[in-house]
Amino acid sequence: MSRLRHTIGALLVSTTLVVAGHGAIAQDSGPPDIALRSQMASITLDRATLPGGYIFAGESFLGADAVASADVPVDDLTEAGFVSQYVSAYQNPDNGYVIRSYVSAWTEAAAAEAGFGIIEDEARTAPEGTFSDTEAPVGEAPGETTTGTYPDAQDGSVTVTSVDATFRVDRFLVGASLETRDGSEPDTETVNTLAATLEGRATSAIANESPEGTDLQLVPQALPLAGLGQALQAGFLNTGDVEQMYGLQGSVLGGFTASWSEVIGLGEGDALQPFVAVGLTSFGSADDANAIIDQIGDLAPNASDAEPVDGVTIEGAGSVAAFTFASAVTGASDPDSFRVVAIADTMLVVVDVQGAPSLEVAQATATQLATAQVACIGQSGCAAPTLPTELTGQ
Secondary structure, eight states, rough: OHHHHHHHHHHHSSSOGGGGGGGOEEEEEESSSSHHHHHHHHHHGGEEEEEEEEEEEEEEEEOOOHHOOOOSSSHOOOOOOOEEEEEEEOTTTTTTTTTEEEEEEEEEEEHHHHHHHHHTHHHHOOOTSSEEEESSSEEEEEEEEEEEEESSSTTSSSSEEEEEEEEEEETEEEEEEEESSSSOOHHHHHHHHHHHHHHHHHHHHTTTTTOOOOTTGGGGGGGOTTTSSSSEEEOOOHHHHHHHHHTOOOOOOOOEEEEEEEEEOOSSTTOSSSSEEEEEEEESHHHHHGGGGGGGGSSEEEEEEOOOOOOOTTTOOOOEEEEEEETTTTTOOSOEEEEEEEETTTEEEEEEEEEESSEEEEEEEHHOOOOOOHHTTSSOOOOOOOHHHHHHHO
């Protein structure tokens, strides 16, 4: 069990996403290779592939610095061929159980085999825990199922019991874990089922076929935010995740084929605001996308002070709606945030700027980013936007 699953992974679960109105932690922006970034994020599980009752907690890319520890130096990872790691976490609010799925990319299959010996060496990655290993139920060698206990990273008085299956698929190390914090034993069969689903998704992604609920061609069309601030969220979302993340009212998004979202914080330390979120969602037809406009009010922020703004136009968009609101994250009493919703052919664009120095800056930035995102649609890659100094303070 790597350090990822019981430290950084725990932080992902303990803090929900900023655009949902809560705190968050910063993660690494992920690999610059957009195709690899898309592959990795498509492999992990979403709500539709999990047992009932689990809700989205977070997902993000992790670089070697985040995965490393005192016992596993960065050089050990990079010299072995480590490229990046991606983790997605869901939590059951009724019992506190956590399901994580993860994938790490290595330079080649042989590097992944060598890397397995590093990140799955519990004596180095989790010396405070007690574990036992058996053969992994799926995948190529090396692989193992790890069962054991360790102190919770956020509360040392709590013991986490975990079943974790990790295996190799080509140059990726892939796995799933189920954790409990009430002394109960996790269900190994559940983890085996999740691992089998992951193997199928990884096999599809490696063959450049989009796993269910994803679209490998969507990410190159998305406005890249990685590197512009502290990366808080990046990944594919299903309908329930989108509604949860953006605080949407109702369920008007059921017809989409895939949705990609990135969130960054531009601050430092505990004060990560202002926040920027860009989401790109594809529909099966332009009619399905335009049908959203009939219920555009349901895409307003789920805030009592959300107010529609007339007259906002985005070049290239057929329909546009915009809203001001006070960010629940910053606790502002007056509107400091702006959301733009735009339809362009079969694509829905949602841009949030929260906790800006002024409402005028929030509106100008959101409008600029929405324009840039619409221009990216249909492209094989997009340039990173330049954020205004009034927003970044630089």
